[in-house]
Amino acid sequence: MVKPHLFIVFSLLCLFALSSQAKVTHTTVPPARIVWMSDNTGKFVSNPNHLLGTFSGQLSVSDTSYATLMSSDTHQASILLDFGKEMYGRIKIFSAIRECKVPVRLRIRLGESVTEAMSDVNMPDNPQNPTNEHSLRDFTVSAPWLGSFQCGNSGFRFARIDLLDKDIKYNLRHVSAVSLIRDIEDKGSFCSDNERINQIWQTGAYTVKLNMQEYLWDGIKRDRLVWVGDMHPEVMTINNVFGEQEVVYKSLDFARDDTPFPGWMNGMCSYSLWWIIIQKDLYMYQGNLDYLKSQRDYLLRLVKQIDERIDENGMERLDGIRFLDWPTSENRNVIHSGLQSLSFMAMKAAVQIGEYIGDRDMIRMASSCLERMKGVAVDAHDNSQAAALNIISGLSTDPEKDCETILKNGLDGFSTFYGYYMLEALAMLGKYDEALDFISTYWGAMLDLGATTFWEDLKYADVANAARIDEIVPPGKHDIHAGGGAYCYKGLRLSLCHGWASGPTSWLTRHVLGIVPIEPGCRVLQVKPNLGPLQSVKGTFPTPYGIVTVSCTKNGRGKVVCDIQAPKGVKIVR
Known part of the structure; x- marks a missing residue:
C-alpha cells in the first residue's frame, strides 16, 4: 500500500512535471525582406538594406550601419518589413546615434497581411474594416535616442514604420520581431512523398502552437479567447503533435468555471456539447484519470441539463445561442440537424466517461437520453456540415447518401472549422482519396496565397482571382484579406491564424498514418x-x-x- 504522504509527494511531482511544459519563450526574429518603401530615391529613406544585415543586438556609438528616415511637409518616410512567417509577439526597435537627442514619434502598424499593415484604423465606413480590437496593431510611440524599446502585442507577420516628426533625421539601426511561443517539442511528425500535404500538416501544427499562449486561444490577433468549439480541432492537433499539455486542462477548467449553470459555454449550447466530447477524446489520448474524475460534478450537471432539453420523442430543444459554424448560421433546419447529432455524440461521450470514472448516475442518465434519440431520423437538408455530423454521430440512416452530399457540394460552403468534420466523415466511408484532394485543394490554397498559418475562414470561390497576402494587391486582383470574411469577421478583422483550421494535421495522423487510440x-x-x-x-x-x-x-x-x-x-x- 502506498503511504498517503508519498502519494501526495508523487502527485505534486506529476503536477510540477506538467506545469513545466508551460514555459513561453521569447525568440528574436529578424526581418526577411523589405516589401515596400515610401521613397526609392534615397532622399527620405536611405540605406534600408542595413535593416536586413546581421545585428548583434547591442547598440554602439561607433556603429554606422543604419537606415535613415526623414519626413517633410510633403513626404512621410515609411518602410514595410516582412518577418517571413506569422507569429505572436511584439516589435523591438533599435535607434542609432544621431545629433538630436530628442525622442522621435513613430507610427507602427502590424499586419497578418501586407494590406493590413498598410491600412488605417478608425476610418469611418472603411469597407476593409481594419481595427484595434482585442490587440493593438496600429499605434504611435516615442523612440529614444541611442536606445531600444519594445511595443505591440498581437499576431502579425508584417510591420510598417512611419516617421511622424518632420525635418528630423532618424537613424534606425534594426527592427526585430519578438516571438512568444511555447518551448515544447513537436513529438508528432508526418512525412509523405507529397510535399504539399506535408506542408499542410506542419502548418496546422504551427497554427495551434502559436495559439497555445496563457490559455488555448482561437486566434492570436483576435479574439484571443477560449472558445470551446474551436478547441476541439485544436486539442486533437495537440494530442497528435505535442502530447499532454497543461494549457489544455487549464483552458477546459477556465471554460467550466466561467460557465455557471444553467449557462452554456461561450453562450452557445453546442460549445458545452463540444466540452464533453473534448473531455472524452482527451482521456482517450492522455489517460489522465485523476483529471477526468475531477470534472465529475460539473459533467453530471451538464448531462442533466442537456437531458432535460431532449424531449420525450428524442428531439433536441436546446436553448442559448444555436450555432454550428458561420456558413450554416442562418439555416435553422441545418442547425437543428447538427445539434441533434452533436447532442447524440455528447451523450455517447458521457456514457463512456461514466464508465471510465465508475459513475452509474451519469451512465444511467446519458443512456436513457440516447435511447430516446436513437429513433429520430436526422435530415441533412443537402448540407455538408449536417451530413458530416450525421455520419460521425452514427445517426445517419443513409451514410452513403450523406457522403454523396459532402462530395457533391465539394468546397462550396466549406469552412476551415467544419471542414475537419467533413474529412472525418469521408474517412469513415473509406473516401481517403477524396479527403486528401479536399485537403490539398482547400488548405493548400491558403499556402498558395502566401499563408504560413491557417485562416479563420476561406471562401474558396474567391481564390481564383486572389492576390497573395504577402504582396501589395495588383490592380484587377481580389484582396483575399480585406475583401474576404463575413459576419463578425469581415475584411481585415478576419484572423489569419485560427486554431480551428488545423483539422488536417490530426486527420492525416489519424487516418493516413492510421493511428487511433482504442483504449484510454x-x-x-x-x-x-x-x-x-x-x-x-x-x-x-x-x-x-x-x-x-x-x-x-x-x-x-x-x-x-x-x-x-x-x-x-x-x-x-x-
Whole structure:
C-alpha cells in the first residue's frame, strides 16, 4: 500500500512535471525582406538594406550601419518589413546615434497581411474594416535616442514604420520581431512523398502552437479567447503533435468555471456539447484519470441539463445561442440537424466517461437520453456540415447518401472549422482519396496565397482571382484579406491564424498514418494506414509511454508494407 504522504509527494511531482511544459519563450526574429518603401530615391529613406544585415543586438556609438528616415511637409518616410512567417509577439526597435537627442514619434502598424499593415484604423465606413480590437496593431510611440524599446502585442507577420516628426533625421539601426511561443517539442511528425500535404500538416501544427499562449486561444490577433468549439480541432492537433499539455486542462477548467449553470459555454449550447466530447477524446489520448474524475460534478450537471432539453420523442430543444459554424448560421433546419447529432455524440461521450470514472448516475442518465434519440431520423437538408455530423454521430440512416452530399457540394460552403468534420466523415466511408484532394485543394490554397498559418475562414470561390497576402494587391486582383470574411469577421478583422483550421494535421495522423487510440491513454492503438494516392508515409505519434513510429511504403504490387515501432506499455493492433 502506498503511504498517503508519498502519494501526495508523487502527485505534486506529476503536477510540477506538467506545469513545466508551460514555459513561453521569447525568440528574436529578424526581418526577411523589405516589401515596400515610401521613397526609392534615397532622399527620405536611405540605406534600408542595413535593416536586413546581421545585428548583434547591442547598440554602439561607433556603429554606422543604419537606415535613415526623414519626413517633410510633403513626404512621410515609411518602410514595410516582412518577418517571413506569422507569429505572436511584439516589435523591438533599435535607434542609432544621431545629433538630436530628442525622442522621435513613430507610427507602427502590424499586419497578418501586407494590406493590413498598410491600412488605417478608425476610418469611418472603411469597407476593409481594419481595427484595434482585442490587440493593438496600429499605434504611435516615442523612440529614444541611442536606445531600444519594445511595443505591440498581437499576431502579425508584417510591420510598417512611419516617421511622424518632420525635418528630423532618424537613424534606425534594426527592427526585430519578438516571438512568444511555447518551448515544447513537436513529438508528432508526418512525412509523405507529397510535399504539399506535408506542408499542410506542419502548418496546422504551427497554427495551434502559436495559439497555445496563457490559455488555448482561437486566434492570436483576435479574439484571443477560449472558445470551446474551436478547441476541439485544436486539442486533437495537440494530442497528435505535442502530447499532454497543461494549457489544455487549464483552458477546459477556465471554460467550466466561467460557465455557471444553467449557462452554456461561450453562450452557445453546442460549445458545452463540444466540452464533453473534448473531455472524452482527451482521456482517450492522455489517460489522465485523476483529471477526468475531477470534472465529475460539473459533467453530471451538464448531462442533466442537456437531458432535460431532449424531449420525450428524442428531439433536441436546446436553448442559448444555436450555432454550428458561420456558413450554416442562418439555416435553422441545418442547425437543428447538427445539434441533434452533436447532442447524440455528447451523450455517447458521457456514457463512456461514466464508465471510465465508475459513475452509474451519469451512465444511467446519458443512456436513457440516447435511447430516446436513437429513433429520430436526422435530415441533412443537402448540407455538408449536417451530413458530416450525421455520419460521425452514427445517426445517419443513409451514410452513403450523406457522403454523396459532402462530395457533391465539394468546397462550396466549406469552412476551415467544419471542414475537419467533413474529412472525418469521408474517412469513415473509406473516401481517403477524396479527403486528401479536399485537403490539398482547400488548405493548400491558403499556402498558395502566401499563408504560413491557417485562416479563420476561406471562401474558396474567391481564390481564383486572389492576390497573395504577402504582396501589395495588383490592380484587377481580389484582396483575399480585406475583401474576404463575413459576419463578425469581415475584411481585415478576419484572423489569419485560427486554431480551428488545423483539422488536417490530426486527420492525416489519424487516418493516413492510421493511428487511433482504442483504449484510454493509448494503452492500445490501432494502426491501420490509409495512403490513398500517396506512395509512402512515415511519422511519429506521442503517447504517455513514449513515441510510436510508423513507416509505410507501397510495393510494386500496390500493397502497403509497414514497419511499426512502439514503446513498452503500448499494444498495437492492426
